[in-house]
Amino acid sequence: MDIPNEKLIEMYERMVLIREFDERAGILMEQDRIAGAVHLYVGEEAVAVGVCSALEDSDYITSTHRGHGHLIAKGGDPARMYAELFGRATGYCKGKGGSMHIADLDIGMLGANGIVGAGPPIALGAAFASKYRNDGKVCVCFFGDGAANRGSFHEAASMAALYKVPLVFVCENNQYGEFTPVADHLPIKDVSERAGSYNMPGVTVDGMDVIAVYETVSIAAERARRGEGPSLIECKTYRYYDHVGRDFGVLKRDKDEIASWRARDPIPQLREKLVGEGVLTEAEAEAVVERTRARIEEAIQFAEDSPLPDPAALLDDVYTETSVYTETRA
């Protein structure tokens, strides 16, 4: 597959942006500058970027509790994301959602989700709407190896195949469901094996290789757009950090395991390829990192300088019209 240089550079930039965003988010959480739980996407960048680079801006995605990478890959604004993590009025959800509920419907990002396995049924609905309206859009459902064990995945996959809706299921097999290794929670080797029972194509790809992800999703998305129905793509990847934050302290992992995955880190892999092929010089590649770090600093500054939500906004947006409900507040 011939990928234009501009696209390759954009993929590299997006991966660096996700990496820098979440490395800083982990530190900000440890510093208690942001409240609550943050699930870091570090190590899995090639999946989100490979997938979203294969989509049109108008296509939909559903995300997960580990969703920062998905939103950035779809074109989300890091400043508004940090503002949400900081609980500010300028955040994506006006401070009402936090890390696990960031959404940007304007760019087709139908929400991170605090419930593991909640995405597939919602993705089914979005893809159904595209078929209903014949608008040519595709929906990608990101879900993890943990969610592959939820009945919600089964119902959504079965119905998606039955109705032949334009949906691509992308399983991010990051080797851990919360604190449990995949070998201890999945009775099969590859999640993609499950595709056969839904009469849809299933394939496992190297989730540390952004180009492999991009090419595979491109094929599945085109198939979906042609009206041939859903596919299941499993991306083998690795969660560098803990389920929550960088080191939650309960999971003991083999150092060799971490080292062997880090040796295949998706960002240096692509960088070496681009420099090796003359798409970028080493200096240009480094400048991307520097620019990104500056952008992250600006985004954090924007968030910290942003106003906190007005407590009077507490009951806004429970309903589309809240007038009936304000009187029952007591």
Place this chain on the structure above:
Amino acid sequence: MPKKSMTAAIVTAVSQEMERDPSIFLAGEDVRVGGVFGTDAGLFQKFGGDRVVNTPISEVGIVGLAVGSAAVGLRPIVEIMFSDFMGICMDEIVNQMAKMKYMFGGKATLPIVIRTHVGAGRSMAAQHSQSLEAWFCHIPGVKVVMPSTPYDTKGLLIASIREDNPVIFMENKRLLATRGEVPNEPYEVPLGVADVKREGTDVTVVATGYLVKDALEAAEELEERGVSVEVVDPRTLSPLDRDTIVQSVQKTGRAVVVHEAVRNYGIGAEIAASIQEAAFDYLDAPVQRVGAPFSPVPFSPVLEQAWLPAKAEIIAAVEAIVPARV
């Protein structure tokens, strides 16, 4: 005015709204054959399988279909055959549908109607007979509707379909065959507005669903004994029209709250609490509650009749707080 059954009122409401707006579709188990209670009769023939979507037995998928398609602009009506099955798709209802707008800072609008069938009285036993409205009334972000007449059913269902918030619309099985006057043209009965089904002066009976019928019969009988009963039907359980209920109690000074669901922890407790908060000084007696006993719904008709709250319990509750007329 033509007389129609509640079933026909439901079919007409859905049909007229689907004719009006192509973004409305209906999905559910066996909707293609008209639904197990006939509440979707003829819709598949009229609108075809693209808009009357027959689904597998997959409640999680059905509500997910509604949430995802509504989030991107469609207006789904989905049917969960029995409210008892809503436990299966509770996450999609409670954590997704109800909260999406708020969690997303107001960005999502989910114009969803979940129609479902509630109530005992047909020997369907413990897993096909419950009235679970209190579960959903406890969740901010959804509206809960429970009509008692064919007229209200059509108007409330049309209003629910036009509503930009998720609505759970609960149809009582024993009421489906009830006939009443229903205009042919589309009309709305606004959500959140109670209806005084009968005016009276001695006691207010707040009743929902099938128990409105029982309350009206009880009122007839009590009238003969010299007790004047006002019957208020909230029609929408969330948001609750507290004003109409409180105004009635301020007039009568006494209240009995009645529902088919088990009495303990039911919406009757919410209504009773609202009455004492707003009209304590008007009350001449403690607010009484009538509801089913705290047990699963039994199968055998004799046991089921013993379980169902009915006219006799309402009369007893009224007589407990209204001084005997000499």
